[in-house]
Amino acid sequence: GQNIDQPTEMTATEGAIVQINCTYQTSGFNGLFWYQQHAGEAPTFLSYNVLDGLEEKGRFSSFLSRSKGYSYLLLKELQMKDSASYLCVAMDSNYQLIWGAGTKLIIKP
Amino acid sequence: GAVVSQHPSRVICKSGTSVKIECRSLDFQATTMFWYRQFPKQSLMLMATSNEGSKATYEQGVEKDKFLINHASLTLSTLTVTSAHPEDSSFYICSARDLQGAGETQYFGPGTRLLVL
Numbered sequence: 001g002q003n004i005d006q007p008t009e010m011t012a013t014e015g016a017i018v019q020i021n022c023t024y025q026t027s028g029f030n031g032l033f034w035y036q037q038h039a040g041e042a043p044t045f046l047s048y049n050v051l052d053g054l055e056e057k058g059r060f061s062s063f064l065s066r067s068k069g070y071s072y073l074l075l076k077e078l079q080m081k082d083s084a085s086y087l088c089v090a091m092d093s094n095y096q097l098i099w100g101a102g103t104k105l106i107i108k109p
Numbered sequence: 110g111a112v113v114s115q116h117p118s119r120v121i122c123k124s125g126t127s128v129k130i131e132c133r134s135l136d137f138q139a140t141t142m143f144w145y146r147q148f149p150k151q152s153l154m155l156m157a158t159s160n161e162g163s164k165a166t167y168e169q170g171v172e173k174d175k176f177l178i179n180h181a182s183l184t185l186s187t188l189t190v191t192s193a194h195p196e197d198s199s200f201y202i203c204s205a206r207d208l209q210g211a212g213e214t215q216y217f218g219p220g221t222r223l224l225v226l
Contacts (some may be wrong), residue, residue, distance in 0.1 A: 035153070037215075042143075042145065042153050042154070042155040043153050045153075087217075089217075094118060094119070095119070095200075095220075095222050096118055096219040096220060097200075097202065097217070097218075097219050097220045098219065099216075099217040099219075
């Protein structure tokens with residue numbers, strides 16, 4: 001079956017760095033998305049990886065290893081506003097989205 | 110975990126026809142379901158919030174007469190794209206809020222890819 005695994009909750013300190021891991025199993029692969037979602041709001045697109053490697057975008061970076069079925073989202077210089085849920089989403093060969101349950105990130109001062 | 114399904118997974122239709130997309134919560138009851146539209150590599154745009162037994166609440170700029178939403182039961186919501194045009198081609202995603210769950214937990218469907226020729 002198709003599956004996404006990511007930690008349920010993580011805690012980090014303001015100004016620090018945190019890495020949110022995600023492993024996936026899909027029927028074929030057409031890319032992996034990371035979304036940020038604040039409570040009560042729609043998810044916001046953060047990144048899309050389809051090739052192996054690291055993509056950096058400001059304080060956020062996303063990494064993909066297709067051979068390992070693995071991705072991570074790296075957040076640097078954490079700010080209180082980064083407290084949110086982070087969703088790992090994989091797209092299979094039929095362009096269907098497989099959603100992870102999300103990782104709730106708690107930032108402490 | 111909670112599962113949300115969508116049917117069909119993909120549909121191709123001619124311009125001017127109507128298309129119905131179903132969203133079902135498979136193992137939980139959802140008083141509230143959400144319909145999103147996703148453009149390539151962009152955020153999900155909330156189209157409307159669907160509440161069981163009442164009219165949907167549409168976001169600004171979404172035509173309620175074009176995107177008909179019906180939430181007939183606690184496990185089913187439908188989105189009908191009426192008189193579809195090529196610009197309606199997109200990825201439509203639904204999500205459902207677990208009635209028994211805590212807080213803001215939403216479960217997302219796999220999406221429906223619509224292509225209007």
